[in-house]
Amino acid sequence: MITSTLIFRQLFEARSSTYTYIIGCAATRKAAIIDPVLETVERDAKLISQLDLDLQLGLNTHVHADHVTGTAALAKIFPSMRSCLSDESGAKADRLLAHREKVKVGRLEMQCRHTPGHTNGCSSYVLDSEGLVFTGDALLFRGCGRTDFQQGDASRLYDSVWNEILSLPDNFSIFPGHDYNGHMSSSVREEKKFNPRLTLEKKKFIELMNNLKLDYPKQIDRALLANMKNGEM
Numbered sequence: 001m002i003t004s005t006l007i008f009r010q011l012f013e014a015r016s017s018t019y020t021y022i023i024g025c026a027a028t029r030k031a032a033i034i035d036p037v038l039e040t041v042e043r044d045a046k047l048i049s050q051l052d053l054d055l056q057l058g059l060n061t062h063v064h065a066d067h068v069t070g071t072a073a074l075a076k077i078f079p080s081m082r083s084c085l086s087d088e089s090g091a092k093a094d095r096l097l098a099h100r101e102k103v104k105v106g107r108l109e110m111q112c113r114h115t116p117g118h119t120n121g122c123s124s125y126v127l128d129s130e131g132l133v134f135t136g137d138a139l140l141f142r143g144c145g146r147t148d149f150q151q152g153d154a155s156r157l158y159d160s161v162w163n164e165i166l167s168l169p170d171n172f173s174i175f176p177g178h179d180y181n182g183h184m185s186s187s188v189r190e191e192k193k194f195n196p197r198l199t200l201e202k203k204k205f206i207e208l209m210n211n212l213k214l215d216y217p218k219q220i221d222r223a224l225l226a227n228m229k230n231g232e233m
């Protein structure tokens with residue numbers, strides 16, 4: 001997608017079902033990448049170069065438990081790129097972002113909103129001018145991130161999603177960190193109406209989240225070790 005100000009790509013990494021996003025400013029060619037995956041760094045770097053973009057920011061929505069972030073590897077290819085992460089994450093990054101802090105991508109401005117609950121250091125990135133929000137694992141298509149490890153907390157997640165994401169205008173598009181069923185995006189209007197977890201009352205939501213009984217992600221040991229250090233292996 002290219003508008004007069006925005007260059008936008010959604011990319012997929014199949015092993016962990018992760019979405020990576022490229023956000024570029026059409027006027028200045030400055031760009032950011034959200035949640036790159038180590039295994040697809042070469043693909044992403046090639047696309048960034050072909051689009052004639054100058055990668056400035058590598059934004060991680062949180063310390064991922066299911067894949068190794070590509071930010072350290074991308075910084076070797078694009079030396080001016082700076083990695084970013086919530087200042088509540090306890091992990092390493094070039095820039096630690098406070099709640100509501102803004103980052104610039106050329107003439108575009110994104111706001112970091114802390115949305116803890118899946119992990120204590122989760123954040124979503126709001127691109128207000130274009131009506132887009134990148135929710136990482138806080139809010140997924142008709143779902144949400146699990147809350148059973150990494151300081152997960154269902155009560156905090158419920159408040160984060162309702163106060164910081166679903167409080168955005170109804171027509172905002174939601175771009176999640178993963179999808180396991182082939183969906184690519186959603187909207188605030190849709191998730192407020194159809195999300196089977198978040199439309200529950202808070203007590204029922206907490207009960208449901210505390211009893212999901214999901215298997216641990218296959219790459220969890222390798223991923224947590226590396227992602228606490230910005231993806232350095």
Ligand SMILES: N[C@@H](CCC(=O)N[C@@H](CSS)C(=O)NCC(=O)O)C(=O)O
Binds near residue numbers: 066146215219
């Ligand atoms: N099978 C996958 C891991 C699947 C998983 O646990 N996904 C997480 C996000 S990555 S930590 C999640 O929050 N899922 C929510 C849900 O309801 O499924 C693997 O082995 O990597």
